[in-house]
Amino acid sequence: MDSTTTNPTTTTTKEIAIEIPTLIRTYKDGTVERLFDSPIVPPSLQDPDTGVSSKDITISDNPSICARLFLPKLTQSNNQENQKIPILVYFHGGGFCIGSAFSSFDHRYLNLIVSQANVLAVSVEYRLAPEHLLPAAYEDCWTALKWVTSHLANNSINSDPWLLHHGDLQKIYLGGDSAGANIVHNIALRTGVESLSGGVKVIGAFLSCPYFWGSKPIGSEPVAGHEQSIPHLAWNLVYPDASGGIDNPMINPLVPGAPSLAGLGCSKLLVIITGKDVLRDRGVSYFESVKKSGWKGELELFEVEDEDHCFHMLKIETANAKNVMKRLASFLQY
Template identity: 80%
Template structure:
């Protein structure tokens, strides 16, 4: 089992004149003095009232001030009816990608993606703005997303601090879903596993989860992954930056859910699971392995694998939320 990195915890920098030691393209740059610089993501855009292409409305809300957790909420154009003001629709809690260290729930790519999902699936979405590494190393993002999910669930029975009328008036908490891509897919898996052990507020249950191109990795290469240089590869390098104190290093169950001694996948706290992979993605085989492991675990839910053969996004091509 790989050991946790012994390097000092990295710090952020905006200096561009230092000598670069290593760079994960489009994600992060590491300098020889040990500082790191997350590379720019897509630009931040404001929420919109009645998006012209989809009719979706969005707004930004604060979930917690300490720690700082916020979200962008999305409401589809509701069907015309006498009870439109109280029409109930499924709720999706979404976790964006970006290697745990870049991108945002407020970015252009994520905003565009959520507008499309919400309009086509007719769901009320909560896109979580969690804290990013290396300024806030993991498990900060996991904790933020759990707090956000609990806040969403609490709308069923009470009016929580910073309650939102969209969730109160339109949220169908019998149909609560979670999902994410890349690092967000990893978060969705870990949140679903935690929900199998810890109860959500008001007795709410997660109906289903989807993980797309999830950032899973491990110390041992699998399938067609290159053996040469695996230990110095981007998957391990990035994990050691975003979670330098992870017990077990790259074989911590949060990044390697199939490692020996990891919590049983039979404990996933949802009844449906969709695993999405792309044919040209460097993370594809990790996703397929995860899907097969869930099937063999004895989990009582319904799991499906969906592959888009001609798409390709990997750690070296990661750009956060996918279009």
């Protein structure tokens, strides 16, 4: 299969290696074309719509891990060092192969969350596949969480003043959409096994339209073409060496032999699903399995009918998207 790429001076023909419709195209010469991405936008000092300020920071040079920090408009109550606010460590979506913490979609979305929930957000820019295959993204996000919690000791040469002066390190939340929600699940499991700096605990986590899949269709998932579905193809692209393939516990947490969901290292969990999402039934099954696992935290399923995958990020002005935002803000304030 050939693709012709045209610029003002030359015409070249390149052979496609892998193509996932609407998502990504890779070529045999090693180049990558991302088919769905929003423009990169700079951070801003006091966003005109929300008053939220943002800045970009470097967490690690090797590997390269960055983040965009978001700070709500400071008031008399939260501008004092003894009036600190919760911290949200956020992981963007995009099938592990597209998306960015610096994209216009995510920048706008985090501005809204931060302003409505009055939290300090750390939106992690993790490495993407296929240039950096999984588990790179998982490791980057774990490193980012450890960097956040290292501020408790206030002895890091790489510490950030916003986190030091305004972040409540006893109130850390994880959040993510789609692949980011998958990362939230896997990081939450890891916090149940590995200690964070100073014994810091994750208070809560939200998983919005979580990207889970498996070899056997469930619920309303069609049997025909299951192996050619976008979730299946994307996983094969981003983690080709995964043990068990599409039934690796990181993408199918309900597969026999997967770590017990009772080990999730947070005290409350919110799962958000949408009625028209191809991933909907996986989210429901995940919720039901957590409920039956013996996990001791507070658990909630929030469904928005007649909406598609991650609609609340793309159609932020709709009534349903505003309802999702209100639920997230309430979850992060509790």
